[in-house]
Structure formats: structure tokens, C-alpha cells
Amino acid sequence: MSVSVMRFVSSGVGIVLGGLFVYVGVQKHLAPYEFAEAIQAYQLLPSSLVGLVAATLSWIEIVSGISLILGCLLRHRRFSNSFPPDGILRRSGLLLILGQALLFVVVLLITMARGLKIDCGCGLFFQRQVGLESVLEDVLLLGVAGWLYWREVKIGGREEESLTPVQSKL
Amino acid sequence: MTRVTWRRDLTWTIGLLGLAVILGLMFHWPLVQASLRGNLTALLDQKRQERREVQFQGVKTLDLAQAYQIWQEQKALFVDAREAKEYQELHVQGAVNVPPETWEGLAASELMKMDRMRELVVYCSQESCDDALKLAKKLRAAGFSRVMAFTGGFRAWDEAGYPADTSR
Numbered sequence: 001m002s003v004s005v006m007r008f009v010s011s012g013v014g015i016v017l018g019g020l021f022v023y024v025g026v027q028k029h030l031a032p033y034e035f036a037e038a039i040q041a042y043q044l045l046p047s048s049l050v051g052l053v054a055a056t057l058s059w060i061e062i063v064s065g066i067s068l069i070l071g072c073l074l075r076h077r078r079f080s081n082s083f084p085p086d087g088i089l090r091r092s093g094l095l096l097i098l099g100q101a102l103l104f105v106v107v108l109l110i111t112m113a114r115g116l117k118i119d120c121g122c123g124l125f126f127q128r129q130v131g132l133e134s135v136l137e138d139v140l141l142l143g144v145a146g147w148l149y150w151r152e153v154k155i156g157g158r159e160e161e162s163l164t165p166v167q168s169k170l
Numbered sequence: 171m172t173r174v175t176w177r178r179d180l181t182w183t184i185g186l187l188g189l190a191v192i193l194g195l196m197f198h199w200p201l202v203q204a205s206l207r208g209n210l211t212a213l214l215d216q217k218r219q220e221r222r223e224v225q226f227q228g229v230k231t232l233d234l235a236q237a238y239q240i241w242q243e244q245k246a247l248f249v250d251a252r253e254a255k256e257y258q259e260l261h262v263q264g265a266v267n268v269p270p271e272t273w274e275g276l277a278a279s280e281l282m283k284m285d286r287m288r289e290l291v292v293y294c295s296q297e298s299c300d301d302a303l304k305l306a307k308k309l310r311a312a313g314f315s316r317v318m319a320f321t322g323g324f325r326a327w328d329e330a331g332y333p334a335d336t337s338r
Contacts, residue, residue: 032198033217036210037298051205056194063190085178092182117256117295129253 010151011072014090017144018068021097024122025061032058038121042111060096067093087152094149101142108135218298226303229310230318237291237320238332246289246316249281249309251301252324262293262324263333270301276308286313293320293327 028035036054039045045053071090104122111118111130120134128134195202204213232240240246241262248265250257257267268281276282290309294301306319320327328334 029197032201033214033221036201036205037214037218040210040214041298047210048206048208051198051202051210054205055198055202056191059190059194059197060187063186063193067186084182088178088182091179092186095179095183096186119299 006151006155007075010148011075013144014068014072014094014148017097017141017148018065018072018093020141021061021065021100022069023065025058025063025065028054028058029062035121038119041116041118041121042107043116044107044110057100060100064093064096064100068097069093091149091152094145094152097145098142098149101138101145104138105135105142108138222300222303225300226307226319229303229306231303232291232318232320234320234322234326234330237293237322237327238330240289240291240318241332246291246318247284248320249290249292249305250324251292251294251305256295256324258337260324260328260334260336262327263335265293265335268305270305273305273308276312281309282312284314287316288314289316289318290314291318291320294323296323296325297321299323 032054035058036050039050039054039057040047067089071087071093074084074089075086108120108122108130112132112135116130118130120128120130122134122138201210201213204210241248241264248262250261250265250267252261252267252269253271254267254269257265257269261267266281268276268279272279290306292302292306292309294305302319302321302323306317309317324334
């Protein structure tokens with residue numbers, strides 16, 4: 001596949017992934033007390049920290065999603081030396097998403113190992129219990145975010161170099 | 171990736187994280203404050219009650235003592251609104267299972283062949299779950315006028331040591 005097609009594909013995947021995080025973040029932001037109940041049901045945090053996590057996690061999802069979407073949209077701008085530096089929004093958004101997805105997988109596995117039958121509070125479009133399905137969903141997100149980040153770090157620079165002469169001809 | 175770029179990425183990530191934390195604190199400070207002061211459970215109970223009063227207006231609710239009394243008097247049919255595997259594991263003695271995945275086709279279920287004046291007590295897993303109220307609302311809409319939701323759920327029933335059955 002050509003470099004420009006792959007760039008287009010990864011931008012599309014990034015926008016979808018970012019959009020999913022914004023969507024779930026907004027859902028949690030609009031129902032903070034239900035989300036706090038879901039966190040409490042995991043019995044992993046002291047009660048004093050549940051409110052803080054419920055209040056901030058939704059915004060971490062929203063901010064990381066917006067950062068990734070903006071980074072993907074700004075990828076095709078004309079001036080690469082403007083602010084913010086090219087790729088930084090994508091990479092930092094992806095790092096946050098990777099961190100969250102990893103955290104969700106660990107928490108779900110711990111909860112499964114403890115045998116708790118609770119709503120995961122993590123379903124993308126519908127409620128579901130903690131189980132293999134919810135773990136697989138987060139592993140998929142982790143994989144997609146990991147692939148995008150790997151492209152950014154390993155291939156991104158080379159793609160930019162290979163595209164530069166073509167752009168300069170235009 | 172150079173060390174400078176890596177450091178710059180981390181700085182931006184921490185910056186975004188900080189921004190998210192500030193926004194979260196700004197929008198949901200009452201929740202954070204209640205949690206830090208040890209009042210979280212009371213606040214969540216109050217908010218849940220307020221939400222349910224609006225969302226499930228008209229659905230009568232029962233506490234554990236009322237539900238047990240009705241069960242002892244054998245006046246009502248208990249309806250378990252949990253997943254089939256949870257029901258099979260353990261349920262209120264004599265209860266029938268109407269799991270959430272069957273609610274779409276509720277009109278064709280066995281329950282609908284019953285007398286609409288039959289008293290029904292619907293329950294789900296625990297106090298925080300809404301499935302009992304959701305199913306009770308659906309059953310009311312289907313014509314059952316004497317439907318009640320036992321909000322303590324099976325957890326409260328089981329913890330009280332009241333009679334339970336297994337289908338395994």
C-alpha cells in the first residue's frame with residue numbers, strides 16, 4: 001500500500017478511535033453519579049478516591065480523544081512548522097489512550113479473577129458485565145492505539161520525509 | 171525516536187492529563203468533595219433515588235422486609251430480571267426468570283399469558299441495578315397493574331438468608 005494511502009487509513013482509524021473515546025467520555029460526564037457507582041462496585045479504590053476518579057476519568061477520555069482527532073485532522077495542514085508541533089497531539093493523545101486501555105484491561109482481569117459479577121461501566125454502546133467480552137473490547141482498543149502509536153514513532157518520520165519532495169513540487 | 175521528542179511527548183501527555191483533571195474537578199467538584207468527606211454513599215443513594223423518581227415514575231417499590239412478607243404470604247409471583255446464568259446459579263424460591271435479552275420479545279413470553287391482575291414482584295441483582303425497575307415499567311405498560319420492584323435485589327435477599335433455589 002502506498003505511503004499516502006496508509007497515512008489516510010491511519011488518520012481515519014485515529015479519528016474513529018478518538019471519536020469513540022470522546023463518545024464514552026461524554027456519556028460518563030453526563031452521568032457522573034452512575035459512573036461513580038460503577039467504580040465503587042469494583043471495590044478496588046477507597047471511597048474517598050472514587051469521586052475523584054469518576055470526575056476526572058471521563059475528561060481524560062474526552063481530552064485524549066479530542067487530542068487524537070485534532071492531531072489527525074491537522075496532519076494534512078500546509079505549514080508543518082506551526083503550533084502545536086506536527087504529530088505531538090496524535091502521539092500524546094495515543095499515549096493517554098494506551099494508558100487508559102491498559103488500566104481497563106488490568107482492572108477487568110483483576111475483577112474477573114476475584115469473581116465479581118458487576119456491570120463493567122465500560123461498554124461502548126451498551127451495558128455489559130465484567131467478562132471476557134469486555135476484556136477483548138479493551139484489548140482491541142489497546143491493539144489499535146498501539147498500532148497507531150507504533151506507526152507514529154517508527155514509520156511517521158520516514159513517511160514525512162518521503163512525502164516532502166512530492167509536496168514541494170506542488 | 172530521539173530523546174528530545176520522547177521527552178516532549180511525555181510533557182504534552184502530562185499537560186493533557188493535567189487539563190483533563192482540572193476540567194473534571196471543575197465540572198464535578200460536589201462529587202469529589204462528597205467523596206473526600208466520606209459522604210459518597212449517601213450522595214449516590216440520594217442521586218439514584220432522584221433519578222429513579224423521574225425515570226421510573228409510577229413504579230411501586232418494596233424494601234427487603236416488604237418483599238419477604240409478600241413472599242411468605244405467597245401473594246405474588248417473583249420475577250427475576252437477571253441474566254439466565256445468574257438465575258440458574260441461585261434465585262428467590264419460586265421465582266421465574268425474564269432475562270434482559272428477552273425483553274424485546276416480551277409480548278410473546280409465557281408471562282403475558284397470565285392474568286393481568288396477578289401481583290408481580292420484580293428484582294435484579296442489587297440495589298444499584300435498574301433492571302428490576304425497567305422490567306416493572308415494561309410490565310406495567312403491558313397491562314400488569316400490580317407490579318412492584320424489590321430494589322434491594324437478590325443480594326439483599328441472599329444476605330438475609332431467605333429461601334433461595336438453584337436451577338443447576
